[in-house]
Amino acid sequence: MSNFIVKKVAVLGAGVMGAQIAAHCINARVPVVLFDLPAKEGNKNGIVLRAIENLKKLSPAPLGNKDDADLIQAANYEDNLELLAGCDLIIEAIAERMDWKHDLYKKVAPHIGPNTIFASNTSGLSISTLSEGFEADLKSRFCGVHFFNPPRYMHLAELIPTAATRPEILDQLETFLTSTLGKGVVRARDTPNFIANRVGIFGMLATIHEAEKFGLTVDVVDDLTGAKLGRAKSGTFRTADVVGLDTMGHVIRTMQETLQDDPFFGVYQTPAVLDKLIEKGALGQKTGAGFYKKVGKDILRLDFATGEYVPSGEKAADIVGRILKEKDPVKKFKAMRESSNPQAQFLWAIFRDAFHYIAYHLETIADNARDVDFAMRWGFGWTTGPFESWQAAGWTTIANWVKEDIEAGKALTSAPLPAWVFEAPVLDNGVHTPEGSYSPSRKVFVPRSDLPVYQRQEFRAPVLGAFGPDPRTAGITVFEDDSVRLWHSGDEVLVISLKTKMHVIGEGVVRGIQRGLLEAEKNFKGLVIWNTDAAEGGAFSAGADLQSALPAFMMGGAKAMEPMVRELQDTFMKMKYSNVPVVAAVAGLALGGGCEMALHAGRRVAALESYIGLVEVGVGLVPAGGGLKEAALRAANEAKGNDILQFLKTGFTNAAMANVSKSALEAKAMGYLKDDDIIVFNSHELLHVAKVQARAMFDAGYRAPLQRLIPVTGRYGWATIRGQLVNMRDGGFISAYDYHLGDTIAEIVCGGDIDQGSLVTEQWLLDMERRAFISLLANPKTQERIMGMMQNGKPVRN
Incomplete structure (x- = not known):
């Protein structure tokens, strides 16, 4: 197998689609140069620079982190064509006019490198007609690649060859689109508007x-x-x-x-x-x-x-x-x-x-x-x-x-209807069977592609009737109940899959994690937290299961919740200090307790579309599963002896404002993901990458981190943050109760009413979290927020 590594992409045309394709390449950390016509006045790259600036304003956001817009290199067809020689892939995305495309192809063809793949993002023009005029060598490296709008979010990419396109070109491009850009590739015939x-x-x-x-x-x-x-x-x-x-x-x-x-x-x-x-x-x-x-x-x-x-x-x-x-x-x-x-x-x-x-x-x-x-x-x-x-x-x-x-x-x-609809193989089975799906032109059932890239997908996108492995039952089950399934595929890594609705965390999930940790330490190289609907847009975890905790609260009041909160904290700490690596395979929502579960893993592997945040203030509570403790710890680590307060602001603001990342890239900037956490673009590859990480960490001699004392800002930091909160309250930006919640969060992340520079344990901060959580739970205003959220699904501002 030879590696096809796309070191640089050129996109021709800085219109809506071209600019967003360039943006998605940058999301995937693929260097990209974006071309358009030279501007008639001012900076010759003016058209492209305006398009790049516009990417920061578009909704839904084409960039995982809008600050990355500056990584797109601007170019124009007059001054910069020599840049094309250094690109492994060129994607043309100008207006749908055959004559304009042909004029552009004549201009760029002499500058295209000898091994570069050249593709048109046309949504319907004939790829064969577009290739007319190319010399045979370039014709063999030309095809259609049709992204759907908006390209960051739409999974489909249609790949359209001509009769002259070399098969290995298509295989290389399919691999790049699937793994690097995270697409679902379908090969289409060169017919109007494709499939x-x-x-x-x-x-x-x-x-x-x-x-x-x-x-x-x-x-x-x-x-x-x-x-x-x-x-x-x-x-x-x-x-x-x-x-x-x-x-x-x-x-x-x-x-x-x-x-x-x-x-x-x-x-x-x-x-x-x-x-x-x-x-x-x-x-x-x-x-x-x-x-x-x-x-x-x-x-x-x-x-x-x-x-x-x-x-x-x-x-x-x-x-x-x-x-x-x-x-x-x-x-x-x-x-x-x-x-x-x-x-x-x-x-x-x-x-x-x-x-x-x-x-x-x-x-x-x-x-x-x-x-x-x-x-x-x-x-x-x-x-x-x-x-x-x-x-x-x-x-x-x-x-x-x-x-x-x-x-x-x-x-x-x-x-x-065509005759094949009523003929034996299809009439008996339909078009999808375990052998493959029916092809009228070949009169056979065609199996799935066996390109090596698909070996990274333990569970490929399912097709009705094709009977691929079902992620809910595949592998060997070690333990299963209504809340979790512990299982493995004979590859030395134990997987825990949550079965609750939106994968919320209740007593059953907590017990399942504890059981998983014991089992993994005894018999496996690591534990991966991965949910079976990760590739279909499911949640990693929408947080604590408030609904199931309600009976205990009704019977014994806020105090009755304390043992549950303590057990959750203890379980997450056991995860963090487990003797085998725990890897959180995050995709979709990771909110509140779901975010805290990910924070306590030894490593996180996150799908690009991961929306991570501590959102407890929305129901009048503060994080109590160690989220604020982790914010204080990470700020202290980053400060490296400098004023911790400067580094604490991000963690405090995220929790106090219930900020949620709009992508895994943004989650890194917000501190929810660490620099060495891995972002995966195709969520079908999430499980594979998480398992590879767990095994690699174990094989490299994994040891649980040593528990250290945490320097905190104490009453100095708390008073500083409180001063800003008072201004926001008095200016009418937040309610009196929002102020109370913000002040409580500030107290915890600063370590409480103690001297600046004091050293505290993680348990000290966890105890503060738990006490605050229980106290707030007894407050009628918090109870109003919880009931409002449960009844209407919307936060109550009181």
């Missing part, structure tokens, strides 16, 4: 068509086609507004210009309603009006009949809501098809249209059915791909229903 946009935009057009046919309003359609269907909660029309109606119009035009012989061509006409909106300049979210319009605090919707905006907020009918809640797909689809409710008929119609379309086009747009499902899941946020839905609802039944609708003239076109 995700082809199927997704068709789906949106079919939805608009069926909505008009059944007389449904914009808001009802969005309620029906959003979270209730396991799709992006923005539904159909709000998604169009977010994407931009002009962008959607452009993708539709590509289909109109290139797919004239498609039997679904009639559906590719730009809907009249969309045409009118684009004509008026109502392009969706970016112009403040599209299918929806915000007026003050009210969201209005477009009324198709009048073209006016009217109040929105209508929801799906109760009976249809009940159909969609049915867990059994077979029953759900039967109920949908047989219901006389127009909303249910509309839902069956959009599913039928999608099934008809993907079956008809599978052979030309993708190698196999799995690629279509992944493209829709990763590019459009569907929880289940269209082929998976079809197969789950009964392959043959659905196929016959679609056939009946086509023959009855109810479908969008009279084109029949």
Whole structure:
């Protein structure tokens, strides 16, 4: 195996996509140079510098840490083309005009290095046509790589070869995209709009068509086609507004210009309603009006009949809501098809249209059915791909229903389903089987890619019917109850997976960690805390389980909680001083007690999308699992004999303001992750990297850290922070109770009413945390905040 290391990337075009692709390369610590046209006035790199500055303001944030924007190197096509020779990968991301792209390619081709991969981020132009004019050598290193917007957050990257692209180029690029940039790669055929946009935009057009046919309003359609269907909660029309109606119009035009012989061509006409909106300049979210319009605090919707905006907020009918809640797909689809409710008929119609379309086009747009499902899941946020839905609802039944609708003239076109749908291997099993997923062009079930990069994913993204290992049951179980599972894969590392909702920490989890530590010290090289839904956007831990602690509190008041808090503290300290390394594999939310659990691990391996913070003040409490103790300890370590207070400010502010990192990179800047903690970009690799770390630490002769005394700032630091809090309270920036909470946090991180420079133990600070927590728990204002959070999920300001 030869390493393909991307030492530097060039991105051509500093528009919205180009700048954000550059930003994501910087997130992944890949040096990047961003090109655009020379500015006509002032600094020649002015266009690029403005784009880099704009990255700091965009929401959602393209950069994990906005200060990293300055790491992007600015360049222009007039003065800096020689920089291209030092780049291993060049990604072109200029406007979707074939002539403009060809002009740029002529300009840059002489400067491209002999081994550089050159890729276009076009969202739909023909890759083969784009490669025309290249000499054979460059043609063999050219392909399409289509990122989805916004590139930091959207998992999908479509890889599109031409007939001339060398296979090893694609393998190298797939490896880089998967592991370094954290993407889910799908290889697409070179057909208009590739896979995700082809199927997704068709789906949106079919939805608009069926909505008009059944007389449904914009808001009802969005309620029906959003979270209730396991799709992006923005539904159909709000998604169009977010994407931009002009962008959607452009993708539709590509289909109109290139797919004239498609039997679904009639559906590719730009809907009249969309045409009118684009004509008026109502392009969706970016112009403040599209299918929806915000007026003050009210969201209005477009009324198709009048073209006016009217109040929105209508929801799906109760009976249809009940159909969609049915867990059994077979029953759900039967109920949908047989219901006389127009909303249910509309839902069956959009599913039928999608099934008809993907079956008809599978052979030309993708190698196999799995690629279509992944493209829709990763590019459009569907929880289940269209082929998976079809197969789950009964392959043959659905196929016959679609056939009946086509023959009855109810479908969008009279084109029949392809013969393979009704032929033996598929008819018996559906398109996904343990052997692989069906490819009509090859007439075989195609197994998953066996590129070495996928060996880093112990649990790859699952496909219905493909029966990969289930992370909830895989490996050898050492112990399992309702709260945790302790297990291993025969690789010398014990894993603890939390099973509670949002992986909250109650008595069962605490006991599970204790059991795991004993087992790991006896029989394993390390313990990894990893949850089975880490790759699917689950939480690491949303904190302490307040709900389960409620009965004890109701019976014995705040004092009854003290033994629980003490046990939590003791357990986290046992983790910290364990004789084998404990590695926290963090992904998603790590809040309150979840943050403290990560802080006490010997090392943290965090997915880029990790949102870490001590948020207890939101429920009127202070951290009591050692979070404030760790803030004091880390400040003392960083100060190295200088004034500790300067280093303590970050930890204090984070806890007092309940600041949560917006990425793992920001968590490093906030001090929740240490410099030697590792950030992983593909969350499917999180478990692998955490296990490798645990084994390496053990093999390097791991010893638990020695307990040291901690120098604190005492009453001097406490008084200094209190002075700032008084100003905030008196200026009306915080409430009197916020002041009380802030003052309590200040007292703890400063070590209490003792002399500056006093040395205290970790237990001293833990005792302060615990006493403060119990005292606050007895306060009616804290109880108000807890009840408000449990009832409404929102912090109460009192």
